[in-house]
Amino acid sequence: MTTRPRAAAFAATVLLCAALATGCGGKDGAADGPATTPAPSGSQLSHLDRVVGDAESAANAAESDAASDN
Numbered sequence: 001m002t003t004r005p006r007a008a009a010f011a012a013t014v015l016l017c018a019a020l021a022t023g024c025g026g027k028d029g030a031a032d033g034p035a036t037t038p039a040p041s042g043s044q045l046s047h048l049d050r051v052v053g054d055a056e057s058a059a060n061a062a063e064s065d066a067a068s069d070n
Helices: 003-024 042-069
Strands: none
Touching: 003 042
16 A cells, blocks of 8 residues: 555544544543533534545545555
8 A cells, every 4th residue: 555545544534533532522421411512513514524524535545545456
């Protein structure tokens, strides 16, 4: 596998993890009670969808590249 698809997959994974960590608010347990943060706005959801789509695209490209290397 070449470095470029691997780097793209890594970057997409880091972005996805950062988005998920930010969205979760860093709380540890369910014993804290109900969530007090408001629901995300439509623009935040579309941004997260775009990040997830980019991550999936990078993963698919990396898998395709790995398959062609064999």
